Every structure is written in C-alpha cells, then in structure tokens.
Amino acid sequence: MSKFDSIRPFYDSEANAAIRKIVDDPMLEAMMNFAFPYDPPSHWKDLMHHTHSLRDFQINFIYPALMKVLERSSEGLSTGGFESLEPNTAYLFISNHRDIILDTSLLNSCLYEKGLSMTTSAIGDNLIKKPFLHTLSRLNRNFAIRRGLTGRALLESSVLVSEFISKSLLRENRSVWTAQREGRTKDGNDTTHKGVLKMLTLAESGDNPFGFFEKINVVPVSISYEYDPTDILKMPELLAKSRDEKYVKSENEDFVNLLRGIMGTKKRIHIQINGILEKEIREISSMEIPQGEKLSQLANLIDQKIWGGYKLWPSNYVAHDLLSGTSTYSEHYSLAEKEAFEKRLHGKVDMGNTFLVKSFLSMYAYPVDNSLKAATTQPLL
Incomplete structure (x- = not known):
C-alpha cells in the first residue's frame, strides 16, 4: 500500500476497474447523456469499457461534457498568458477559487487544448462523500484534502498532502492545481492565505522550507465569471458570518452548489495565466527575514498577480x-x-x-x- 492511498487519484492500472464500477450509475448516465445527446448509451459505455488510463477518461468523457456545459450555460471561454507555459513541464497553479468543479476543469481543458500537461487537483473531501463522486473525482485526477480536522490530525494530514504535491511536481513531473485559500471565495475578495503556502512547504527538509518554492514553477491563475452561477447560494454563509454565528451547511448543500455551478448561467468566462514567479521567488528567498515573513511576501505577490490578471466584466x-x-x-x-x-x-x-x-x-x-x-x-x- 502507498502512504498516499487515502488521498490520491487512481493509478492508470486501476482506471478500468473503477470505471466499470460506475458505468451503470444513474448519475454517470445522466452526465454522459448530457455530453453525448445523440449517441445511444451503449456507445459511450462500450468506449468506457475499453478505457484504461485517467488521461483517456478525461479527454474522451470529461472534456466533451465540459464543452457541452460551456455551450449550454455560458457565452464562451477566453484565455490569456498560456504562451508562457511549456509542454512537458510541471507547474504549481495557484488560483482564485469561485466554483467547486469548473475552476480546475476549465483550466485543464485549456491545458489540454494547448498541448500542455494537465494537473492533479486538490478537492475537499466534504465534496466527494457520495461513493459515485469519490470515484469520479479520482478518475478525474483529483487528490483529497481532509476537512474539519484540528490539532495533530490536521498537521499529519497537511504533511501528507504536502508530500503528495512535492512528489507530483518534482518526481513525476505532474502539474498541480490548488486554490489560494481553503474553500471558495464567498465575498469576491480573492486573497491568498499564508496557511496554504505554509502547508506546501511542510515536506521540505532542512532549515529553509521556503526553498521549496525555488525548486518548482509557481504560476498564479485568475479565473473570472461574468455571472457567478452560485452567487446567491453564498449569501447564507455571509449572513451568518455577519452575525458572528457558526454557519452549518445543510445535508446536500455542497452537492447543490456543485450542480448549480455546472449548469447555472455564467455568461463569459476568462482564464489568465499570470507568468511564472521565478525571479520574484528568488528575490524573496534571498531576503534576511523570517520564514513566516517570506510566506507573507509570497502571498502578497500572488494576490497582486491574480488581481492584475482578473478580467473585469460589465457586471x-x-x-x-x-x-x-x-x-x-x-x-x-x-x-x-x-x-x-x-x-x-x-x-x-x-x-x-x-x-x-x-x-x-x-x-x-x-x-x-x-x-x-x-x-x-x-x-x-
């Protein structure tokens, strides 16, 4: 067993068996009938039975479904900055986060179309509690972030995630996507949480954990929706926060948010790649300041890049x-x-x-x- 079995995506060798477990699931059938409205289910099921890698599953099934979502619920996707990226190169994409599924799915569709390496992407385990969604997420190369932990359990989980991300970037040459903060931005103020950056350095040995960022390619990403499909669904949590009340999600709230994000009206969407923070990270690393201050400097830098690359719409x-x-x-x-x-x-x-x-x-x-x-x-x- 691998130490990462509790959080990792499937291996390619496991893909076909996982697909066969969900191929007759009503939720998958609904998803594929939406993606392939003119094909009989027997057609895509036969293709799935002969799919043996995560990449093939993503390209042949997730990508067409996403294109249909864009066609039905948006007025198109535009991009910028992808010319700064190179094929067969691993990047740590740190992005603002508005939608549960679409943010990373849209980025991966752009990477695929431009001949670049797709990512393994972080997802909260609260979003994949249903067995079907858990299997689907692992087929879509997601790795799980455990939510609701405290104390030692939180530290151990954070170290494990940090080690997985480090392995993906440095040993497997696999790009990684993570949000700039835990959970989606609810109030529109996209800010990078220093705790996310600190988590990324936990697997780094020695007395200079910030040095991890010098070994990798950090790429801030801005994603902007003209209309946020889940805007109104974010209001109850903001209201509770304003009253200093603890917000408790309803039983199916995450799933409702997920579906609304996929099918809700978005109008235009833009994804902007904001360069590779190579020189800037070297500059921060050379500063004679505490590690925590270096993380603050990097968080501020990522904020500036994401804000500057954000496409402002009439809305x-x-x-x-x-x-x-x-x-x-x-x-x-x-x-x-x-x-x-x-x-x-x-x-x-x-x-x-x-x-x-x-x-x-x-x-x-x-x-x-x-x-x-x-x-x-x-x-x-």
Whole structure:
C-alpha cells in the first residue's frame, strides 16, 4: 500500500476497474447523456469499457461534457498568458477559487487544448462523500484534502498532502492545481492565505522550507465569471458570518452548489495565466527575514498577480457603481448590461435586506478595487 492511498487519484492500472464500477450509475448516465445527446448509451459505455488510463477518461468523457456545459450555460471561454507555459513541464497553479468543479476543469481543458500537461487537483473531501463522486473525482485526477480536522490530525494530514504535491511536481513531473485559500471565495475578495503556502512547504527538509518554492514553477491563475452561477447560494454563509454565528451547511448543500455551478448561467468566462514567479521567488528567498515573513511576501505577490490578471466584466463595474451610488465606471457597460445585472439582483436578493444587497454587490465589485490595488502597487523587483 502507498502512504498516499487515502488521498490520491487512481493509478492508470486501476482506471478500468473503477470505471466499470460506475458505468451503470444513474448519475454517470445522466452526465454522459448530457455530453453525448445523440449517441445511444451503449456507445459511450462500450468506449468506457475499453478505457484504461485517467488521461483517456478525461479527454474522451470529461472534456466533451465540459464543452457541452460551456455551450449550454455560458457565452464562451477566453484565455490569456498560456504562451508562457511549456509542454512537458510541471507547474504549481495557484488560483482564485469561485466554483467547486469548473475552476480546475476549465483550466485543464485549456491545458489540454494547448498541448500542455494537465494537473492533479486538490478537492475537499466534504465534496466527494457520495461513493459515485469519490470515484469520479479520482478518475478525474483529483487528490483529497481532509476537512474539519484540528490539532495533530490536521498537521499529519497537511504533511501528507504536502508530500503528495512535492512528489507530483518534482518526481513525476505532474502539474498541480490548488486554490489560494481553503474553500471558495464567498465575498469576491480573492486573497491568498499564508496557511496554504505554509502547508506546501511542510515536506521540505532542512532549515529553509521556503526553498521549496525555488525548486518548482509557481504560476498564479485568475479565473473570472461574468455571472457567478452560485452567487446567491453564498449569501447564507455571509449572513451568518455577519452575525458572528457558526454557519452549518445543510445535508446536500455542497452537492447543490456543485450542480448549480455546472449548469447555472455564467455568461463569459476568462482564464489568465499570470507568468511564472521565478525571479520574484528568488528575490524573496534571498531576503534576511523570517520564514513566516517570506510566506507573507509570497502571498502578497500572488494576490497582486491574480488581481492584475482578473478580467473585469460589465457586471463588476455595474455592481461597483450601484454599491457606491455613482456612475464612475459607466463607460465600461451599456444600459442594457446594467439593466440585465439589476434584473439578476432583484430576482435573487430580497431588496429589503440591506446586508444581502450590499453583500451581493460587493461580491462583484471587489475585483474592481483589487485590480486598482494591483495597478498601483510597486512590483517586488
């Protein structure tokens, strides 16, 4: 047994047996009938029976399903910055995180289309408790992050994840995707948690754990949805937080969020690769400052890159003007775009609840403020 068996994706040698376990599952049938509406189930089932690698499963089944999702629920996906990446090279993609499944799935579809290595991707184990979803995630090359741990159990789990990521990047030449923070950004303020960066260094031996970042290729990624398909679903948690109450998820809340993210309206989507932090990391590493301060410097740098690469849509500018009661950014949207956003706002939020209205608008407005911060902050080098 491998020390990583509790969190790792399937090996290719395990792929076919895993596929055969779920090939008749009603959830997989619904997914494949959506992806291949004109093919009889016997067609894709036969293909699955002859699939023997994770890459083939991703390319032949996950990718077509994702393309159908984009066709049905978006107005297209644009990209930028991928020309800075090279084939057969492992990267640590650190991304802002808005949607449970789509963020990493869309990135992988872009990597595949551009002839680049796809990632192994972190996913919270709270999202894959159902046996079907657990199997599907492992076939889609996800590795599990255990949630809800404290004390020694949390440390041991973090070390294991750090070792798995290090092995993937340095020994297997496999790219890795992780979010810049635990869980999705609920308020639109995309910030990198230093704890995530510290976790990445736990497997590094010696007295310079920050040196891990010098060995790998760190790539900040910005993903922006014109409409967040789960915007209204994030409101209850923000409301509880405002009241200093502990937020308790309903039994199927994660699954509802997952489905809404996939099928909810997104309009346009953009993924921006924000370069490789090679020189900047060397500069931070050479500073005569404590390790914790180095992590803070790196977190701030990643923030600046993600904010600067975030594609601002009319929805962001409209929300900012509505929130401030001005027309400062009116040149960035049309009257029709403003009316469409206001219709979405009024249709989803109780307009008599000032907190919810402000929270909904802030979710879209924050990236405008962060973009301004990125534009006015002096670069590290």
